[in-house]
Amino acid sequence: MLRGEQLVSQQTDYMCPLCMNSFPSGIENGLLTEEDVPQKSLGGQRITLTCKKCNNTCGTKIDIHLLEAIKGIEQRAFLPGTNRNVSVNHEGKRLNAFLEVADINNLLLNVNTRRNDPKIWEDYRAHILLENTIINVQDAPLRRNSRRISAALLKNAYLILFARTGYTFLADVYYNNLRRQIMDPEPFILPERLWTFQNVSVPDGIYLTRDNRCRGFFVVYSLCLQNIYRVCVLIPTPSVGYLQACYELQKIKSGTHIHVCRLPENLDFLCDSDAIHHLRRWCYGWNLDF
Ligand SMILES: [Zn+2]
Numbered sequence: 001m002l003r004g005e006q007l008v009s010q011q012t013d014y015m016c017p018l019c020m021n022s023f024p025s026g027i028e029n030g031l032l033t034e035e036d037v038p039q040k041s042l043g044g045q046r047i048t049l050t051c052k053k054c055n056n057t058c059g060t061k062i063d064i065h066l067l068e069a070i071k072g073i074e075q076r077a078f079l080p081g082t083n084r085n086v087s088v089n090h091e092g093k094r095l096n097a098f099l100e101v102a103d104i105n106n107l108l109l110n111v112n113t114r115r116n117d118p119k120i121w122e123d124y125r126a127h128i129l130l131e132n133t134i135i136n137v138q139d140a141p142l143r144r145n146s147r148r149i150s151a152a153l154l155k156n157a158y159l160i161l162f163a164r165t166g167y168t169f170l171a172d173v174y175y176n177n178l179r180r181q182i183m184d185p186e187p188f189i190l191p192e193r194l195w196t197f198q199n200v201s202v203p204d205g206i207y208l209t210r211d212n213r214c215r216g217f218f219v220v221y222s223l224c225l226q227n228i229y230r231v232c233v234l235i236p237t238p239s240v241g242y243l244q245a246c247y248e249l250q251k252i253k254s255g256t257h258i259h260v261c262r263l264p265e266n267l268d269f270l271c272d273s274d275a276i277h278h279l280r281r282w283c284y285g286w287n288l289d290f
Contacts, residue, residue, distance in 0.1 A: 016051035017162045017170065018058070018155070020181060023051055023280045037159045039063040043224030044156075048163040058155060062185055066152035070225045075139055079226045082105060085140035090126070099137065108139070113268070134279035153195045155176035157219035157233030158182065163207055165269040168276050169283040170240050174238035174253035191246045195233040198254050202262075204230075212287050214248035215240050216258055220232065261290055 013022040014032060023031045026227035033055045041063075050058075075084055083100040088109070098110040109129075113121050128135065135271055142267055158178060181189040200220050207218040217234035223229040236245035267275040282290055 014049060015167070015171075016054055017048065017159065018050050018054040018183060020171075020179065021051060026268065031165060034145050035159060037154075037163070038156045038223055039067065041067050041225075047213075048159055050159070056260060058152070058185065060086065060157065062152040062182070065143055065145050065148035066223070067225075068225055069144045069149050070141050070229060072144055073228050073229075078107075079126050082226055085138065086137050088129075088239075089138065090124070090128050090159070093120050093123060093128075095120060097137075107184055108204050113114065130172065145185075148186045150193055150195070153231055154178065154190075155182045155197070156221060156231070157235055160219050161206060161217055165279060168240070168279050172238045177242070178235070179231045194235070194242070194249060195231060195245055197229065197231060197253070198252075200230050200232045202260065204261040207260035208263060208282070208290055209234070210261060212247070212286055213240075213289065214245050216245060217263070217266045239284065239286070264290070 012025060014025045015022050016032070025032075027049065030051045031052055032053045034046040035048050035050045035055055036044040037047050039059070058224060060078065072083070074082055078101050080101050080103045083098055086097050086099045088095040088097055095111065096115045096190055098112065100108040100110060102108050111121065111124075158175075159169075177189050179289055200223075202220060204221050209216055209218060209222065214236065218235045219235060221233075223231060234245055234249045236242065268277070269275050269279050278290075282285075
């Protein structure tokens with residue numbers, strides 16, 4: 001059972017955590033979809049439900065940018081076993097090809113003749129792609145808009161937190177701007193930025209900050225393509241301004257020791273009313289102990 005479905009079972013309608021619109025519960029009618037967090041292409045798992053429209057919009061608007069950003073990092077590293085679309089350019093003639101990093105010493109250029117003008121391919125084959133010839137190979141452009149990447153990183157953390165805590169506190173109007181920023185990444189609704197790729201030494205999970213200046217949740221998760229990339233996102237409590245949270249997060253440098261406390265794994269913040277009240281008290285108070 002998905003976490004979101006537990007929430008559904010208690011009420012007739014389900015509120016999409018991204019647009020906050022209500023839908024009849026269940027996925028049978030096609031209005032709600034199981035959401036992979038992070039996206040499936042980066043190793044995510046289905047942990048919650050979102051409405052079909054939000055799921056599709058995020059997929060095409062922001063998730064693709066995060067995937068291509070990670071692809072770009074790996075392309076620069078020429079990791080063995082990876083491949084990518086490239087173009088070869090010579091005197092105004094362009095050949096589309098596929099570059100495969102076979103191993104540390106060998107790159108293979110695969111040409112799909114059906115993707116190219118037969119005359120250009122013949123010219124390349126006979127006169128250009130000759131032994132010991134230097135050719136100009138360019139990676140196909142990737143879609144990597146930094147605002148959209150940022151929104152995708154934020155969305156993953158928000159949904160991980162939602163899957164665990166439901167609307168215990170995330171329905172607060174304070175988070176409307178965070179939701180707007182996810183769905184509308186270009187304008188600066190929130191200050192940059194609430195995430196870091198700094199190496200974090202704790203396992204993936206949700207951690208409570210032990211510092212009231214940045215009181216909130218550190219959501220730590222991994223993106224997996226060829227390599228694994230750790231992400232840490234700070235989602236502040238409603239008592240902390242976003243600008244202050246960003247400022248405090250930026251002050252944490254690599255190697256800085258910070259105190260965190262893992263959100264207790266044994267408590268059910270979706271169904272157990274005592275746990276829910278306890279979490280709400282922590283969210284809206286200043287006591288650092290949980
Ligand atoms: Zn929605």
